[in-house]
Amino acid sequence: MMWLDPGQPADSYYEVRPEITDAPKSKFRIKAGKTLSVRKWQASFSPEGQVDFTKTLSRIHRGGIHPSIRGEVWEFLLGCFDPNSTYEERSQIREQRRVQYANWKDTCRLMFPLIGSGRFITAPIINEKGEPILDPLVLLEANMGNEPGTDGALDASTLENLQKDTGPMSQKEIQWKLHLHQIGLDVKRTDRALVFFEKQENLAKLWDILSVYAWIDEDVGYCQGMSDLCSPMIILLENEADAFWCFERLMRRLRGNFRSTGRSVGVEAQLSNLAAITQIVDPKLHQHLETLGGGDYLFAIRMLMVLFRREFSFGDSLYLWEMMWALEYDPDLYFVYEDSDSASDNPDGSKGRTKSIRHYGKFERENMKSGVKEDAPLPISVFLVVSVLKEKSPKLLKEARGLDDVVKILNDIAGDLDAKKACVNAMKLHKKYLKQQAKKT
Structure with missing residues (x-):
């Protein structure tokens, strides 16, 4: 964990790739007495784990949150946890949510085995009728992975057989599979100036979370822009399931913006x-x-x-x-x-x-x-x-x-x-x- 001294910019924490010279510089500075510090945050908990959130809110408004505790505080701000809950209650809730996410991810993996494999696709795998498209790019990504040498690669023949033998798909599955390559394309473009996304595993984690969300939220599925909202979650929260639930809570606030009918968009x-x-x-x-x-x-x-x-x-x-x-x-x-x-x-x-x-x-x-x-x-x-x-x-x-x-x-x-x-x-x-x-x- 990197610790920042007062006065340091947040860019010291969210490292930009050295070859990127035109990325905007952060104006945000850690300010002693204003920014919610690790010490102040820890002091807001009772022995059982309840949080006094009233003073915390005013501190965040005055000076933001120290980057080292940002993910943890965001879980409360976004409604993942009740501030009046105890350490033990939150631990139980967290474990239940991790199990739920794992179950959803397993369901998605059965429909398309690249989920959770450490790689992702950027080309369509089916057409709108649900018929497989054996695009050479998909087969290459499945066989080689987006990063050669990664464990868990699927070979092209395995994917081809799975594509052929899946049988009739529900409309929900068709719609979900139509989203997957667009999610992949957006993942490749999201926050590419950051060193964090040089790692294949982090790109794949973003793809997995967005793919699982697209499966459980039938009304919205996936829309461009959602990758920008999800990206900070996986940077701030190391556990993929925890990052998913933080993103899911944010989408509860914003999903109306992404819902559309034939005549209007939610925003x-x-x-x-x-x-x-x-x-x-x-x-x-x-x-x-x-x-x-x-x-x-x-x-x-x-x-x-x-x-x-x-x-x-x-x-x-x-x-x-x-x-x-x-x-x-x-x-x-x-x-x-x-x-x-x-x-x-x-x-x-x-x-x-x-x-x-x-x-x-x-x-x-x-x-x-x-x-x-x-x-x-x-x-x-x-x-x-x-x-x-x-x-x-x-x-x-x-x-x-x-x-x-x-x-x-x-x-x-x-x-x-x-x-x-x-x-x-x-x-x-x-x-x-x-x-x-x-x-x-």
Whole structure:
């Protein structure tokens, strides 16, 4: 485990390959007295293992989490565990989840033996009718592995026989197998600047987790962008099953963005709200974007789908995420998720198990105090996008003469944004939005 001194950037922890010279540098610094340190985190536990999360949330909001404990704290922030649980209770839950993941992975391995083999595919294995495609690239990957000399390789004839002898497949299996090569292609592109992903075993772990998730979540399956959300989990959590469950919890928050019908995508509602809020806080910019043909701001879809992974350095995006989750924290999250039957359910549990408002994150407290009743309260990510647009408003108004210009200006901000400042501005915009909504009621 690498330990960072106060003042060190997070890039010291998430090592970038030396030949990559254009990767954004992290602005996040370990700050004594502000960043949640190992000592402060350990001191928040009772002898039995319950966590005093109230002070922890404010510390995360002020200065983020020390990288060495980030994965462990994220499990609480994302609702994997109840802070009031004991060490023994969490150990039992963790073991049950690891067994569940292993069972799902075994099911997937029976359908396609490369799951869990330490390699992955980047070419399709079946067509939409479920008929096998014996692509030479798939056979090469199966026989040689993506890294020669790796144990557990499947030879081409074994895979070919399995492809031929599987018999009729269910529609669910067909759909799942159609996802596998796209997952592989995305895995090869995800966070390739990091030394961590030079190792074949880490790429394969990412492919396995996303493949298993695609099997259990029939509604969503797999969509591009999910690899960006999953990648940090396997870097922060050494055990593959633990990383899977952290990703699964994050997807419970975000899966609505990835769900689509023939006529709409899940993120459209957020984009519509994004435009409405921008119209309130910066009407001149809103009108300019509308005039350019950017109605409902489709150019912002990537920011919402992958939570600013492309706009910030790797370390800063993790810092941004944990601040967001601390601000949005709901102490009932664990119970809401556990009461839900499966990953494909939309959790709708109600608040009320925790009596004191102080146990909630600041963003949630503002929602509760405002008295504004919303069926689906807007996530802080929408206000973060508004804050970015507002910060870049002068440049957009002056230089954008078409949507291509808008996209270019927003793409050029990579590594130029300050995560803490973006969160502070998002909270101010949220407060302004709530006041506007309260006037309508």
